[in-house]
Amino acid sequence: MKQKIQLPSGQNVLNLGQGTWRLGEDPSKRQQEIEALCAGIDRGLTLIDTAEMYGDGDSEELVGEAIAPYNREELFLVSKVYPQNAGNPDMFEACEQTLNRLGVDSLDLYLLHWRGRVPLQETIDCFEELKRQGKIKHWGVSNFDLEDMQELLALKGGENCQTNQVLYHLASRGIEVVLTNYLKEKGIPIMAYCPVIGQEPDLKDLVYSNQTVKEIAEAHNISIIQLLLAFVMQQDNIIAIPKASSEKHVQLNADVLDIVLSEEDMLRLDAAFPVPDQRVPLSVQ
Known part of the structure; x- marks a missing residue:
């Protein structure tokens, strides 16, 4: 189901x-893999998510090669910084290296990959300085649970967080206990990674x-x-970012934009794989 998801900045992105x-x-x-990314862009999947961690920068270089022929303004580029690089002065060098690998002047969204030892206020201050420098347009976080988000949003500049990227799929619905409602109340969309389960063979078999x-x-x-x-794309306030390494897989993903599950379908899936009845630790891959 095709939906436009609004970020706190007011910008709309495809789900x-x-x-x-x-x-x-x-x-x-x-x-x-380059041809797959290009096939996705050609089908309107212009939000591309990567990270300095992925292949120690190899993924960013691959994305950079794939996007080179396209109009930069038509793309929405997301990357993530290692927790150990999320402070002063390391974040500025990490961001510059990411931009160089991607071959662009700025990121649309720069995320803290997961929480580390650098104080959150320091990370926010670095994000805000990168915005002032024009290196990034916006910032967000990844793998933050409820208490992490509450702490973040209480800090100076914390209200500028644009998204929380977390693991979410039909068989891993722990975020629905409290986190999804909290983020929805705050107007912060979720970016769901591994929406088709990914590297969890036991759950996939189930x-x-x-x-x-x-x-x-x-x-x-x-x-x-x-x-x-x-199932993921039909949820409110969620952007799915599945990986596709071939043109065929990209087309199959893009075709889902035209699929609408009925209320009965969703109720049956909910019964087969229900939300936990109490909070569970945030799933991370």
């Missing part, structure tokens, strides 16, 4: 982007063998991966 975790790590797949999941996918004539993505 489906392109993730790049593990892209760029295998030189033999480089051209295929979902793929589930009779309800198979029946709903068959009824819509879609794959289980597409069903998982549709």
